[in-house]
Amino acid sequence: xxxxxxxxxxxxxxxxxxxxxxxxxxxxxxxxxxxxxxxxxxxxxxxxxxxxxxxxxxxxxxxxxxxxxxxxxxxxxxxxxxxxxxxxxxxxxxxxxxxxxxxxxxxxxxxxxxxxxxxxxxxxxxxxxxxxxxxxxxxxxxxxxxxxxxxxxxxxxxxxxxxxxxxxxxxxxxxxxxxxxxxxxxxxxxxx
Amino acid sequence: xxxxxxxxxxxxxxxxxxxxxxxxxxxxxxxxxxxxxxxxxxxxxxxxxxxxxxxxxxxxxxxxxxxxxxxxxxxxxxxxxxxxxxxxxxxxxxxxxxxxxxxxxxxxxxxxxxxxxxxxxxxxxxxxxxxxxxxxxxxxxxxxxxxxxxxxxxxxxxxxxxxxxxxxxxxxxxxxxxxxxxxxxxxxxxxx
DNA sequence: AAAAAGCATTGACTTTTGTCAATGCTTTTA
DNA sequence: TAAAAGCATTGACAAAAGTCAATGCTTTTT
Numbered sequence: 247x248x249x250x251x252x253x254x255x256x257x258x259x260x261x262x263x264x265x266x267x268x269x270x271x272x273x274x275x276x277x278x279x280x281x282x283x284x285x286x287x288x289x290x291x292x293x294x295x296x297x298x299x300x301x302x303x304x305x306x307x308x309x310x311x312x313x314x315x316x317x318x319x320x321x322x323x324x325x326x327x328x329x330x331x332x333x334x335x336x337x338x339x340x341x342x343x344x345x346x347x348x349x350x351x352x353x354x355x356x357x358x359x360x361x362x363x364x365x366x367x368x369x370x371x372x373x374x375x376x377x378x379x380x381x382x383x384x385x386x387x388x389x390x391x392x393x394x395x396x397x398x399x400x401x402x403x404x405x406x407x408x409x410x411x412x413x414x415x416x417x418x419x420x421x422x423x424x425x426x427x428x429x430x431x432x433x434x435x436x437x438x
Numbered sequence: 439x440x441x442x443x444x445x446x447x448x449x450x451x452x453x454x455x456x457x458x459x460x461x462x463x464x465x466x467x468x469x470x471x472x473x474x475x476x477x478x479x480x481x482x483x484x485x486x487x488x489x490x491x492x493x494x495x496x497x498x499x500x501x502x503x504x505x506x507x508x509x510x511x512x513x514x515x516x517x518x519x520x521x522x523x524x525x526x527x528x529x530x531x532x533x534x535x536x537x538x539x540x541x542x543x544x545x546x547x548x549x550x551x552x553x554x555x556x557x558x559x560x561x562x563x564x565x566x567x568x569x570x571x572x573x574x575x576x577x578x579x580x581x582x583x584x585x586x587x588x589x590x591x592x593x594x595x596x597x598x599x600x601x602x603x604x605x606x607x608x609x610x611x612x613x614x615x616x617x618x619x620x621x622x623x624x625x626x627x628x629x630x
Numbered sequence: 631a632a633a634a635a636g637c638a639t640t641g642a643c644t645t646t647t648g649t650c651a652a653t654g655c656t657t658t659t660a
Numbered sequence: 661t662a663a664a665a666g667c668a669t670t671g672a673c674a675a676a677a678g679t680c681a682a683t684g685c686t687t688t689t690t
Contacts, residue, residue, distance in 0.1 A: 306583055314583035316575065329572050338579075365557060372564040379571045380521050383508065386578055387530075390614035391498055391506035394646090414668065422582035427647055429669055586676085606638065619677055621639055635688070641681090648675070658665070 247275050250298050251350050254322055258373045259366045269364065272356040278302075278343040284325070285341040291330035293351040297323050300347025301411055304339045305419070315420040318344075318408050324374060331357075344412060389422070394431050397421060439467050442490050443542050446514055450565045451558045461556065464548035470494075470535040476517070477533040483522035485543040489515050492539025493603055496531045497611070507612040510536075510600050516566060523549075536604060581614070586623050589613060 251273070252266055261269070276295075278284060284302060285291050295302075297319050304317040304325055316339060319325035330337040331354065352360070360367040388397050401417065402409050409417065418428035443465070444458055453461070468487075470476060476494060477483050487494075489511050496509040496517055508531060511517035522529040523546065544552070552559040580589050593609065594601050601609065610620035 306579060308583050312583075314579070316579055316582070328568075329575075332568070332572075365560075368557075368560060368564060372560060372567065375564065375567050375571055376520070376524070379567055379574065380524075382571065382574050382578060383521070386574060386581075387498060387506070387508055389578075389581060390508070390612075391500055391504075413666085415666095420582075424648055425668070426649080426670085430647090433669085605636085607636095616678055617638070618640085618679080622677090625639085631690100633688105633690075635686100637686075638684095640683085643679085645678070646676080649673085651671090653670085654668095656665105656667075658663105660661100660663075 247298065247348070248273065248350065250322055251296050254296075255370055259370050261366060265364060265366065269360065269367065272352065272360055274351040274353070276349045276351050278347045278349060280343050280346050283340065283342045284349070285327055285330075285337055285339065287338060287340050288336045290334055291327040291337045293353055294324060294326040294328075294331060294357065295319075295341075296350040296352070297321055297325060298348040298350055300349075301344040301408075302341055302347055303344055303412075303416065304341045306339055313419055314422070315416055318405070318412065318416075318420065320407060320411070324378075344416070394423075394427075395435050398428070398431055398435065439490065439540070440465065440542065442514055443488050446488075447562055451562050453558060457556060457558065461552065461559065464544065464552055466543040466545070468541045468543050470539045470541060472535050472538050475532065475534045476541070477519055477522075477529055477531065479530060479532050480528045482526055483519040483529045485545055486516060486518040486520075486523060486549060487511075487533075488542040488544070489513055489517060490540040490542055492541075493536040493600075494533055494539055495536055495608065496533045498531055505611055506614070507608055510597070510604065510608075510612065512599060512603070516570075536608070586615075586619075587627055590620070590623055590627065 248270060252261070255261065255269075256266075274293075275298075278300070284293075284295060285304075287307065299321055302319045302325050303315050304319070304327065305313045305315040307313055317325060325341060327337040327339045327341065329335065330339075334354075361371065388400055392400070398421070401421065414428060414432075415425035418425045421428065423431075440462060444453070447453065447461075448458075466485075467490075470492070476485075476487060477496075479499065491513055494511045494517050495507050496511070496519065497505045497507040499505055509517060517533060519529040519531045519533065521527065522531075526546075553563065580592055584592070590613070593613065606620060606624075607617035610617045613620065615623075
C-alpha cells in the first residue's frame with residue numbers, strides 16, 4: 247500500500263528504517279472510485295494526497311458550468327488544493343477521480359508534526375514543491391510563447407501516459423481550449 | 439543594503455543575531471543599471487537574486503524575436519532561472535533590469551551550504567518556493583478559465599505597483615497578448 | 631535644443647478560436 | 661441486450677485576437 251510513496255520519498259531523501267516506520271504512522275490510505283470527489287469547491291482541503299494508483303484531476307468550474315483542469319495526477323504524483331490546505335480557506339478547486347484510485351493522505355496536523363519532527367520530511371516537501379513549481383513554469387512558458395500545435399506536441403511528449411488514459415476533451419480543458427479546437431489542431435498535425 | 443532581505447526573511451522565519459550575521463557572509467550585493475542583463479539565455483544561472491530595489495523581468499525570446507515575460511520582480515521579490523540554477527543546464531530565460539536595481543545574490547555553493555548548515559534557511563526556501571508556486575497557480579488558473587477583461591482586472595488589483603511602473607506592452611507580454619489587444623481590452627473596460 | 635527612440639492607440643484586414651448543431655462510434659448503465 | 665450517455669469529429673458561422681501600418685505623444689539620447 248505504501249510502496250510507491252516510500253520509493254518516491256527515498257529517491258529524493260534516503261530514510262532509515264526507523265524514520266520510515268515513524269512516518270508511516272502519520273499516513274492514511276484511502277480508495278476512491280471513478281467520479282468520486284476527493285475535494286469539493288467550498289470545503290476546506292484537509293489533506294495532501296499522494297497517488298499510489300489511478301488518476302485524478304483538479305479543476306475549477308466557471309459561471310457557465312465549464313470545467314477548467316488545473317492539474318492531472320497519476321501514480322507517483324501529489325494532488326491537493328495547496329492554498330486551501332495551508333491557509334484553511336475554502337477550496338477553489340474540485341478534485342475527483344478519473345479512474346479508480348488508491349491514495350495516501352497526509353492531514354494538516356500530520357504534515358505540521360512531520361515538518362517539526364523529521365527534518366528529512368521538510369527536505370522532501372521542499373523538493374516536491376520545487377519540482378511542481380518548475381513543471382508549472384514550463385507549462386506557463388509554453389502557453390504564453392508557443393503556437394498551439396507545438397504546445398500539444400510538448401504535452402504528448404511530456405505526458406504520453408496521460409494522453410493514453412484521459413479523454414481528449416479533458417486535455418483540451420487543461421490546455422485552455424475547447425474540445426473542437428483541440429480536435430482541429432490534432433488533425434492539422436496528423437495531416438503533415 | 440541588506441535591510442529588506444532580512445526583514446523579509448525574519449517575517450517568515452525569525453533569526454538570532456548570530457544566524458543573521460552568519461547568513462550575511464554568504465550574500466553578495468550587486469547593482470544593475472536599467473537594461474543590463476542579470477542573466478542571458480544559454481549561460482548557466484549562477485545565482486538566485488533577491489531584489490532590494492528596482493524592477494526586473496525574466497523572459498524568453500521566440501524564433502520571431504518576440505519577448506515573452508514569464509516573471510516580473512520588484513523590491514522584496516526573488517528572481518532567477520531556477521531550473522538552470524538547480525541543474526546547471528543552460529538558462530532558457532533572459533533576465534534584465536527594467537529599472538536600475540539593487541540585488542542580493544546567493545550563489546549555488548552559498549545556497550547549498552546554507553541549506554546544510556542552517557535549517558532555518560531551508561524553511562525560508564521552502565516557504566518562498568511555496569509562495570511562488572501558489573502565485574503561479576493563480577495566474578495559470580486565471581489564464582485557462584477567465585475572460586480577458588477579468589484577467590487584466592485581476593492583474594491590476596494584484597500588482598498595482600507593477601502596472602504603475604512598467605510599460606503596457608510588457609504587461610501584454612506577461613499576459614500572452616499583443617500590445618494592440620491589451621490596448622483594446624483596456625478601452626473596452628474604461629468604456630463601461 | 632534637435633533628433634531619435636519608445637510607447638500607446640487606432641483602423642483595416644486576416645487568422646485563429648469559439649459556438650452551435652449534427653453525426654457516428656464506443657462505453658456505460660439500466 | 662437495449663437504451664442512454666459520453667466522446668471525437670466535422671461543417672457553417674460568429675467572435676476574438678493577431679498583423680500591419682500610421683499617428684501623435686513622451687522620453688531618452690546626442
